[in-house]
Amino acid sequence: MKILIHYLDLLNTIVVPAEAQQISPDSTSRKQVAMFLCTQLIKQVVIRIKFENDHKSIFVDFCRTHYEQMKEQMNDIDDFDKNYRPKSALVWMTKPSFVSRMLHRILRTYEIDIIYKMGFIIKHIHTQLTLLHENILAVLKDNTAVYRSKSLSNTEFDTLIKNNCGGLLSFSNFLTATIHKEEAVDFLRHRVMAHPKMTAVLFEIYFEGTDRSTENACALLNNSNSNIGPEDGTICFTMGTVFRIKSITEETLDQSMNIWVVRLTLVDDSDQFFYRLTEPLRSNDVQTNSLAYSGKLLIEMGACDRAERFYLRLLSDPSVYGQPRRLARLHNGLGVIFTFKGEHLKALAHYETSLKISLDYMTPDHPDLAPIYKLMGDSCFNNQNYAQALQHYERSIRLLNNQSMQHVDHSFIENLKNSIDKTKQLLA
Structure with missing residues (x-):
């Protein structure tokens, strides 16, 4: 299993009901809206901020203090200090390293002070995905959807997804997906086998047309821009990419397990509910x-x-x-x-x-x-x-x-x- 697949189940799944009046004052609903807005705010701030040259040094010094007793990590930090460049941000995100581990954790737990320290990396990843965005068109010629697996507790699935068709869905992190459906399903088989009380969810992400939100960049990862080869068919979406839940259906695979297939489409800048929801940020x-x-x-x-x-x-x-x-x-x-x-x-x-x-x-x-x-x-x-x-x-x-x-x-x-x-x- 690729390291990116393992990170999948550690991501926050954020779901906002389709209409504002469906957002009840209960803690779960309000918390989801707050998480959604916080993720969008972090993305907006990081994208527009101008990071100075000393940001890398500040981050490196912080990491050396944090990992000073761990020789392997210190070697990694020395490598990062000497060789990191903006165009290598995706490489550092997709390979096993202190950078990828910290990045996945802080965006999941909203450790804003460390997010700020790593903000230059987040911005560089987003910029790379934006520049590489056109390569996604080659993938769309032969694939109608890309796939992402997730296991949720029964309560999480029922509360967040099952009854929210038409709502908005997002993850607080960068999201990777695969063009290989069987690979995503195989992951779910392993997860359900190890955790039989979990609900298996397969996200099918469809691209409707070629227009994208200016902030929802995505790209195909390959040897030249990441630590993943093109044969893996891995797509990376920028952090906080917003999707709409189009349908939710239950399917039985080989009479051995049930999975819930959640069909998603990208939300673009013209979506009126997304615009109203994010109005406080403007x-x-x-x-x-x-x-x-x-x-x-x-x-x-x-x-x-x-x-x-x-x-x-x-x-x-x-x-x-x-x-x-x-x-x-x-x-x-x-x-x-x-x-x-x-x-x-x-x-x-x-x-x-x-x-x-x-x-x-x-x-x-x-x-x-x-x-x-x-x-x-x-x-x-x-x-x-x-x-x-x-x-x-x-x-x-x-x-x-x-x-x-x-x-x-x-x-x-x-x-x-x-x-x-x-x-x-x-x-x-």
Whole structure:
């Protein structure tokens, strides 16, 4: 079995129901949406960020500290340090190495601080897949579908997939698939034999036409771009590629086992549900403060402590104190985390620190300070300090009144006005 096949069962399967009204407030449904958005946000940030030349050195130093007692891994790290180039990213992802192991783990567990350290590799892989994208057309001439195996617990299958035909499906990692159906089925036979209580799932991925999403690149792997030969017929999809579930059927193979065949098609940029679902990621606040929003998503995923550790690790980096904008966003992010944890005094302290730092590079009447005052007001409100909350809310709306109306987030203003009215009623 190829190492990539073994990684398959370690991937997160993320499924969002077909319509927003089907997304219930229960923890499973909300967690899936948060995971979906977090994966898309990580991809967007990594793709657009400009990594400096020292990113590789920072990552190498981190790995040497982590693996200092493991000679074999240290040799691998030396090899990476000397020979890694952007065009070799797929090679490092597809061969057994500390890079492939770390990459698969961190994208599965959302270890955002390490994802950032490996961001240059993720970006290089995505860029390679984009440049190699046209070679997929040769595969489509002789193959109507590519295949990927996955075993799930009965509960996972019933909750995530069985009743979600028409929904969106994604994986948090780079996804490999094969043109050889029997190879994928053979993997399922081995998995069910070893784990008879698991549900065997065969994903059939169909390409409808040749148009692709600009962010959902895929390519055929071969000797020149990876550690896999062309005879293997392996297709690699970029991280977070989004599919639509077209059908779900149960089949019996050789009267020996049942498998569920899940037919998938690629979702392109014109898909209206995907566009609406990812709308929060396009807001100005998220675009300029993606760290805070990623912390919020980690909390909704049930990874609150991981989010807190992520921000505290970033704050322990001395270099951040020379970057006031980034430092302000980190404190804002910690404020968001403590708000969701219900620790409103701690949240307020971080929002106040964020404001103080922001005032070092913004004028006191700058409209970008309005969201911070709103968050401070929310913290005071939740601590039943309504008079102080009202002061912060009114300061926030005064700042927005100084801004050109064409640049105002009207939903934010409406929410702010509701907060003011509610607070005034409590003070009356």
